[in-house]
Amino acid sequence: MNEILNLNLITTIIRISPPLAFAALGGLLTFKAGILNIAMDGFMLVAAFTGVAAAYFTGNLYISVVAAVLASMVLSALFGYFNLKFKANIFIAGTAIGILASGLTAVLLKGIFGQMGVFTAREVLRFPQYKIPIIDSIPVLRELFSGYTILVYMAFIFTPIISFVLYKTKWGLRVRAVGESPDAAAALGINVFSIKMQTVILSGLFCGLGGAYLSLDYVSLFSRDMTADRGLIALAAIFFAKGDPFKTVAVTMLFGSAQALSVRMQLTAGIAPQIMQIIPYFVTMLALVIVGIQAKRKHFNIEATTAR
Amino acid sequence: MEIRKLTNKKILIEIGRPIITIAIALLIGAAIIALMGEDPVLAYSMLFKGAFKGLGNIIATLQNTTPLLFTGLAVSFAFRSNVTNIGVEGQMLFGALAAGIVGYYVHLPWFLHIPLAIIAAGLAGALWAYIPAIMKAKLNVNEMVVCLMLNPIALLITGYLSSYPLKAPGPTNKTFDIMKTARLPQFSNSSQFNAGFFIAIALLLMFWYINNHTKKGYEWKLIGQNPVFARYGGINVERNVVQIFLLSGMVAGFAGAEQVLGVYGAFYNGFSPGYGFDGIAVAMLAKFNPLAVSLSALLLGALNSGSIVMQMMTSVTRDIVKVLQAVIVLLLAADFTLDMFLKKRRDDAAGRKKAKLEIEKP
Numbered sequence: 117m118n119e120i121l122n123l124n125l126i127t128t129i130i131r132i133s134p135p136l137a138f139a140a141l142g143g144l145l146t147f148k149a150g151i152l153n154i155a156m157d158g159f160m161l162v163a164a165f166t167g168v169a170a171a172y173f174t175g176n177l178y179i180s181v182v183a184a185v186l187a188s189m190v191l192s193a194l195f196g197y198f199n200l201k202f203k204a205n206i207f208i209a210g211t212a213i214g215i216l217a218s219g220l221t222a223v224l225l226k227g228i229f230g231q232m233g234v235f236t237a238r239e240v241l242r243f244p245q246y247k248i249p250i251i252d253s254i255p256v257l258r259e260l261f262s263g264y265t266i267l268v269y270m271a272f273i274f275t276p277i278i279s280f281v282l283y284k285t286k287w288g289l290r291v292r293a294v295g296e297s298p299d300a301a302a303a304l305g306i307n308v309f310s311i312k313m314q315t316v317i318l319s320g321l322f323c324g325l326g327g328a329y330l331s332l333d334y335v336s337l338f339s340r341d342m343t344a345d346r347g348l349i350a351l352a353a354i355f356f357a358k359g360d361p362f363k364t365v366a367v368t369m370l371f372g373s374a375q376a377l378s379v380r381m382q383l384t385a386g387i388a389p390q391i392m393q394i395i396p397y398f399v400t401m402l403a404l405v406i407v408g409i410q411a412k413r414k415h416f417n418i419e420a421t422t423a424r
Numbered sequence: 425m426e427i428r429k430l431t432n433k434k435i436l437i438e439i440g441r442p443i444i445t446i447a448i449a450l451l452i453g454a455a456i457i458a459l460m461g462e463d464p465v466l467a468y469s470m471l472f473k474g475a476f477k478g479l480g481n482i483i484a485t486l487q488n489t490t491p492l493l494f495t496g497l498a499v500s501f502a503f504r505s506n507v508t509n510i511g512v513e514g515q516m517l518f519g520a521l522a523a524g525i526v527g528y529y530v531h532l533p534w535f536l537h538i539p540l541a542i543i544a545a546g547l548a549g550a551l552w553a554y555i556p557a558i559m560k561a562k563l564n565v566n567e568m569v570v571c572l573m574l575n576p577i578a579l580l581i582t583g584y585l586s587s588y589p590l591k592a593p594g595p596t597n598k599t600f601d602i603m604k605t606a607r608l609p610q611f612s613n614s615s616q617f618n619a620g621f622f623i624a625i626a627l628l629l630m631f632w633y634i635n636n637h638t639k640k641g642y643e644w645k646l647i648g649q650n651p652v653f654a655r656y657g658g659i660n661v662e663r664n665v666v667q668i669f670l671l672s673g674m675v676a677g678f679a680g681a682e683q684v685l686g687v688y689g690a691f692y693n694g695f696s697p698g699y700g701f702d703g704i705a706v707a708m709l710a711k712f713n714p715l716a717v718s719l720s721a722l723l724l725g726a727l728n729s730g731s732i733v734m735q736m737m738t739s740v741t742r743d744i745v746k747v748l749q750a751v752i753v754l755l756l757a758a759d760f761t762l763d764m765f766l767k768k769r770r771d772d773a774a775g776r777k778k779a780k781l782e783i784e785k786p
Contacts, residue, residue, distance in 0.1 A: 226739065400573050401577070404559070409563060
């Protein structure tokens with residue numbers, strides 16, 4: 117009984133993690149390039165809406181995912197252009213993109229579908245569940261790792277890929293160089309604008325997948341502001357994990373489980389949902405304080421040695 | 425003559441830019457409305473009528489303007505000194521909760537109760553703003569990242585307190601209704617327009633005076649334009665940044681007080697539709713000038729107020745206002761940083777020159 121509950125919990129966590137993981141991977145690319153991407157909620161929201169709208173009009177899930185990703189990438193390009201070309205403050209541009217996405221999707225929800233809060237496509241389309249050959253014949257592993265939809269597998273497959281790209285390829289080196297010292301990178305002949313823009317648009321791609329998963333796979337509907345700060349939580353995870361790809365995805369899963377558990381804990385243990393929901397932000401604040409103190413100490417040490 | 429011509433031209437650009445921005449936003453909004461098969465002219469005329477036709481609507485617009493006066497002032501005061509306090513939303517929430525607590529649990533005659541509740545709200549807002557301030561000053565942690573985390577934390581903490589320990593009986597997650605002695609006087613039967621509006625106007629005038637006619641105001645401006653130069657001039661930048669944060673948080677706290685003492689009469693969980701974020705748009709439209717905040721807050725307040733009527737009369741939802749606001753902020757953010765960037769370079773050069781001169785002095 118207990119074991120089943122635990123397995124159930126783990127599969128729940130695996131199923132709620134993809135949007136956070138996608139956002140974290142996208143955010144990681146921009147983070148490494150020295151961009152704090154707070155517009156990811158907006159990207160995901162627009163993707164989620166576009167996905168449902170495309171599913172409604174085409175009836176094809178894969179076309180809908182592509183449409184969602186494209187919409188998200190267009191928005192990310194807009195964001196990147198305003199920040200990088202027009203020098204708009206990243207936080208202000210990001211906040212504006214978030215408000216734009218929230219307002220625009222709500223207006224279109226009413227304008228196209230005549231709905232104020234929630235829209236469900238007429239017929240519910242479902243992604244097929246993939247069974248992994250050998251694992252599917254082993255009892256516990258089958259429950260844990262087999263039978264998910266393609267987007268779930270993609271979220272986890274992309275983690276090592278992103279890590280490889282960032283740390284083992286020329287492009288990854290350029291991204292990190294741009295992030296650590298844009299001036300030095302520019303002096304080496306790297307096109308800083310272009311590299312940063314590429315990471316922003318790629319973050320749009322990943323957020324697009326995350327948004328599409330939310331509205332086409334995790335649930336089959338679009339509701340207002342359905343991303344529920346997932347972009348912000350992903351960003352918190354990146355800070356907490358100091359930008360390491362594997363750690364970041366692991367932390368997003370932890371944060372995701374805190375969110376998932378908030379409802380369960382209230383029902384079973386009577387713990388207020390806010391207490392679980394606050395965890396990601398709270399531990400990230402603590403991490404910021406610790407990193408700040410460490411950096412300060414290091415700075416003092418350097419000053420002390422140079423003084424000597 | 426030549427100089428006067430230039431300044432006239434500059435003034436024209438200063439005024440022209442926000443107007444052009446608003447026009448572009450309205451055009452984009454109109455295009456979206458038209459794409460959905462609605463009549464943009466009808467929608468906008470409903471918006472305008474809803475905001476300004478008849479005394480009742482005008483007063484409702486002023487009521488919608490009031491919180492934006494506070495949050496717009498809080499943001500612009502900080503941004504003017506390049507202190508990017510984007511945590512106004514959270515500071516306002518704590519201010520509101522403090523006003524709700526003092527308004528219910530303390531018993532005093534009204535002439536003491538109202539000021540005490542407002543002061544408590546200001547202190548609560550300032551206290552919440554102290555966190556990013558001290559982290560910036562002592563640990564050099566980016567204040568915007570901290571504020572970004574603190575906003576949801578504030579929403580969740582105040583939400584928890586108003587849903588559990590401080591919850592009044594009943595289905596709604598809210599605190600107990602405040603005492604009558606803590607209520608800000610209301611001036612209208614049809615809306616919640618209250619004395620908070622005049623407090624906001626007084627604050628705007630006060631901050632305008634501080635900014636332009638005091639030494640402190642000059643120092644704060646200098647910090648915004650060029651912190652290095654300010655430091656050369658003997659200004660303790662870190663300490664001033666903390667002070668700016670505290671004052672900005674205090675004004676944000678007052679915004680919460682107005683909502684609780686003047687509008688709702690209690691702290692309701694999640695009462696704010698994002699006044700703190702609206703404050704960013706207000707501040708940017710006003711170019712961080714306290715007097716201009718009154719106009720830009722009125723504009724956004726009118727949009728918020730009129731959109732309710734528009735939503736009732738047409739099939740366009742009031743969310744279109746969010747779109748307009750986002751476009752305005754995006755366009756202004758683009759030109760404002762470009763502007764600041766150019767200015768900064770100039771000031772940097774001036775600062776270097778001055779510093780060099782001072783060093784060369786025997």
